[in-house]
Structures are given as C-alpha cells and as structure tokens.
Amino acid sequence: MLDKWYTTDTDIARSVDETGTFLITKDADFRHRHFLTGKPARVVRVTLDNLSLVLL
Numbered sequence: 001m002l003d004k005w006y007t008t009d010t011d012i013a014r015s016v017d018e019t020g021t022f023l024i025t026k027d028a029d030f031r032h033r034h035f036l037t038g039k040p041a042r043v044v045r046v047t048l049d050n051l052s053l054v055l056l
Contacts, residue, residue: 009033016040 002011009029016023022042023030034043 013040016042 002015009027012023013030013033017040022044023040024044024046026046026048028045030040030043031045033039034041
C-alpha cells in the first residue's frame, strides 16, 4: 500500500478517508488518532491477547 513501510500514519489515514474504506490495524496509535481527530473516519482495531497457538 502506498509506499510500503515508508508510508506515514497521516498518509494512511488520508488514503482511507479519500477512498471511503476501513482501516483494519493492530496499531493502537490509529485508535487514539481517531478519538482525538476523527481521522481516519473508519478504524477497526484487532487485538490478539496471548495468542500462542499458530493455526495452519
């Protein structure tokens, strides 16, 4: 996506809002950004606490 690992959080949020898509992330920073600024408009944060089993 965009510039791979060089893409800033701001650019990701802007892209999500411009395309009207959802951002699915494990990064808590996007959740905090959403509550503080409303950007990006659609965020789904996924957490997997203490997941030690790998499913193949």
